[in-house]
Amino acid sequence: MFFSIIIPLYNRPQEIKELLETLVLQTYKQFEVLVIEDGSKDDAADIVKSFADKLDIKYFVKPNEGQGFTRNYGFERAKGDYFVIFDSDCLIPENYLQIVNDSLADNWLDAYGGPDAAHPSFTPVQKAISYSMTSPFTTGGIRGNKKGIGQFHPRSFNMGISRAVWEKAGGFIITRSGEDIEYSIRIHSMGFKIGLIPEAKVYHKRRTSFLQFYKQLHFFGRARINVYKFFPGELKLVHFFPAAFTLCLIFTVIANIFNWRIAIVCNGILAVIILLIFFHSLVKNKSVKIALLSLIASFIQLIAYGLGFMQDFWKRVILKLS
Incomplete structure (x- = not known):
C-alpha cells in the first residue's frame, strides 16, 4: 500500500x-x-x-x-x-x-x-500534559x-x-x-x-507550558459544542464531566470559605481524586515530579475544558446565539 x-x-x-x-x-x-x-x-x-x-x-x-x-x-x-x-x-x-x-x-x-x-x-511539563490527556481520571482517558x-x-x-x-x-x-x-x-x-x-x-x-495547555483545552471545550450543532445526538453525559467537576470545585471552595458542614464531604472527594491521579501518574511515569505536575495538568485540563464547554453551551445551546 x-x-x-x-x-x-x-x-x-x-x-x-x-x-x-x-x-x-x-x-x-x-x-x-x-x-x-x-x-x-x-x-x-x-x-x-x-x-x-x-x-x-x-x-x-x-x-x-x-x-x-x-x-x-x-x-x-x-x-x-x-x-x-x-x-x-x-x-x-x-x-x-x-x-x-x-x-x-x-x-x-x-x-x-x-x-x-x-x-x-x-520535558516534565510535556510528560505531565501527555499523562493528563491519556489518563482514565480525566476526559483524555477516552482517547x-x-x-x-x-x-x-x-x-x-x-x-x-x-x-x-x-x-x-x-x-x-x-x-x-x-x-x-x-x-x-x-x-x-x-x-x-x-x-x-x-x-x-x-x-x-x-x-x-500550562498556559498554552489551558488555552488549548478551553478551545476544546468550546469545540465540543460546535460538534453538537452538527450532531446533537453526539453530546454524551461524559462530555459534561469537566463542567460538573469545575462547578463542584467552585462549590467546594465556597463551602470551605463559609465553613459549611458539607465541606468535609467535598474535601474528602477531592482528596481521593488527587491521590488517584498522583499515584497513577507516579506508577506510570516513575517520577514524583511528573506526578505532581500531572495533578496540575489534570486540574487545568478539566477546568479549562469545563469553562469552555459551559461558555458555549450557555451561548449557543441555551441562548441559541451563533
Whole structure:
C-alpha cells in the first residue's frame, strides 16, 4: 500500500524538522510526504528542501484557512491509496507505517486513529500534559483507548483515511473547533468502518507550558459544542464531566470559605481524586515530579475544558446565539 502523509503547518519550522527526521527512519518506505504551509510568516521552505534527497516530499504554500481546509488541500494533491494525517508537533516511531500497513492487511479499516504517548525526550511539563490527556481520571482517558466510551472518533494528530473515504465523503467541512470529530462522525454515518489501531502510536508534544495547555483545552471545550450543532445526538453525559467537576470545585471552595458542614464531604472527594491521579501518574511515569505536575495538568485540563464547554453551551445551546 502507498501512503500519503499530510501535514498542515503554521509558523512551526523547527517542529516540522523534527517530524521529518522521524519519517526518514520509517522501516516501511512506500509513502510520500505533503507539507502544506498554511499562510505562515515563519515558513519552513529551506528545512523541507533539505529533506528532498531523503524523502519523497512535496511542499505547498497557500493562504491561511486553518488546519481542516489545509488538510483538504493536501487530500486533493495526494496520490496515495491511504491518507495519513499528523500534526506538526508529533514524532513518529520508526515502525509506525509498517504497523499500520500490516494492521490494515489483517483487518481493513476505511479510517483509523491511533493513540499518543510521551517521548523520553519530552520535558516534565510535556510528560505531565501527555499523562493528563491519556489518563482514565480525566476526559483524555477516552482517547486511544481499546475500551473507549461509545463510538471511536479518530483525532487528527494521528489519523488515516482511505482514498475511497475521501472520494465519497470529501474532506473537512469546518476548518477548526472539533473538525476531526465532525469528520469522524460523518464518515461513520456513511457506513465506513472506523477503528483504533492501538499499536500505531505517535509521540505528541502538545503544549509546552500550562498556559498554552489551558488555552488549548478551553478551545476544546468550546469545540465540543460546535460538534453538537452538527450532531446533537453526539453530546454524551461524559462530555459534561469537566463542567460538573469545575462547578463542584467552585462549590467546594465556597463551602470551605463559609465553613459549611458539607465541606468535609467535598474535601474528602477531592482528596481521593488527587491521590488517584498522583499515584497513577507516579506508577506510570516513575517520577514524583511528573506526578505532581500531572495533578496540575489534570486540574487545568478539566477546568479549562469545563469553562469552555459551559461558555458555549450557555451561548449557543441555551441562548441559541451563533
